[in-house]
Amino acid sequence: MGAEAAAAALGPDVPALVGRLNAAARSWHPGAEITAVRELPGGESSLTFLASVDAAPHDRIVVKVAPAGLPARRNRNMLRQARLLAGLGPAGTVPVPLLLFAEDGTDGPLFAMSHCEGSALEPNVDDAEEGLPGPGVLGARAFSAARALAALHRTELTAPWWAEEEPVSLGAEITRWEKALRTLPADFGLAWADCGERLRATEPVPVVPCLTHGDFRLGNMLCRGTEVTAVIDWEIWSRGDPRVDLAWFVLSLDGDHPAAVRSAPGLPGTDALLREYAEAYGEDVGEMAWFLALALFKLTATTGLIAKHALKRGDTAAWGVRMLPRLPAALAKARLLLDEL
CATH class of the missing domain: 3.90.1200.10 (Aminoglycoside phosphotransferase (APH), C-terminal lobe)
Known part of the structure; x- marks a missing residue:
């Protein structure tokens, strides 16, 4: 198994990730508390999680985490992505999630963004078990x-x-x-x-x-x-x-x-x-x-x-x-x- 695939397969220690997210979320909104985290499917270069949050403006947030043990370069550079989202948000020209907070910790960089409603579907490619839209x-x-x-x-x-x-x-x-x-x-x-x-x-x-x-x-x-x-x-x-x-x-x-x-x-x-x-x-x-x-x-x-x-x-x-x-x-x-x- 390649180094990137191995790191992505192992993923972060979830309790440790919750601890990191709680500290970072409180810097975004004092009193915020992460109550649940689950991994979302997909992604070749990073790990994506949906987190539930109490006592914050958003009750659900999406977290992107770089695979542990690999250099945070190019497509694994979470802070580069976060910086772009922060720039696109005020521009208002492209619909993007709202950047909430970012952290460059010893366990690798991560950032959190607002959870946006909607579905992602590749009409000609995806299995679409629930059926295609009209x-x-x-x-x-x-x-x-x-x-x-x-x-x-x-x-x-x-x-x-x-x-x-x-x-x-x-x-x-x-x-x-x-x-x-x-x-x-x-x-x-x-x-x-x-x-x-x-x-x-x-x-x-x-x-x-x-x-x-x-x-x-x-x-x-x-x-x-x-x-x-x-x-x-x-x-x-x-x-x-x-x-x-x-x-x-x-x-x-x-x-x-x-x-x-x-x-x-x-x-x-x-x-x-x-x-x-x-x-x-x-x-x-x-x-x-x-x-x-x-x-x-x-x-x-x-x-x-x-x-x-x-x-x-x-x-x-x-x-x-x-x-x-x-x-x-x-x-x-x-x-x-x-x-x-």
Whole structure:
């Protein structure tokens, strides 16, 4: 088992976590008391808990904790996420949970945010045992998410930490996923090197970098009815090209997505989503084939990493492992998109 997967599997000592949370919560609101904590599912780089609180403005809070024993860098840097939420809250352009408190203790950093009502659902991918919302609701959610993404990309942050954030170039995006792909076992059978080379050879002209989420999809949003109530899971936010976010988002809603188990009725097509985004953003997004190819390249890398970690812990039935046979088709589709350039 890899170090990150092992740390995440073990998790924090819950009584000790309650003690930490009580101390931190009282600095936020004197007299607050944590009465219950339970772990929430999901998350590859951090642990998430729902805590009940007495004698405080919020009776339920969500806590993000870095895995113990690992450096709090990049996607495990809880304080970096907390800082962004603190900046986005007053801006009011993107619906996000309210940051309540953060702590950088000896057992690793954590932060707490308000609990937002709503459900997170990937319409084409998730099992959806309780059934999907109706087509009209799903379509409206997708358009609401497109507008939220445009607002996110138009958000202007002025804090010193934002000015110090190094922009991520398109070349750096390719390098990141190439590095991840190189760590995958050869028996995964993923012939990806030519895709990386072709992406580099056809790299588009860059645009002014902006705030990007990094994993913007309906599964990382809370929705009530037709509206997005909160954008969550900011582990890999960066200052980068907005078209990278946009391509990842529209790919996630494509019925031909490599992970799709259905084509959910009511979801808008890629062209309709791009038009909705462009209208809200105030600019035409231009040709997106290269960015969709990059999104498929990234999908291959991230899914391969999930599969690798699952196999190391002996979980042969994990989602990433089940996805491995579909990844060559994702790379083939990326090549077809690059052929259009």
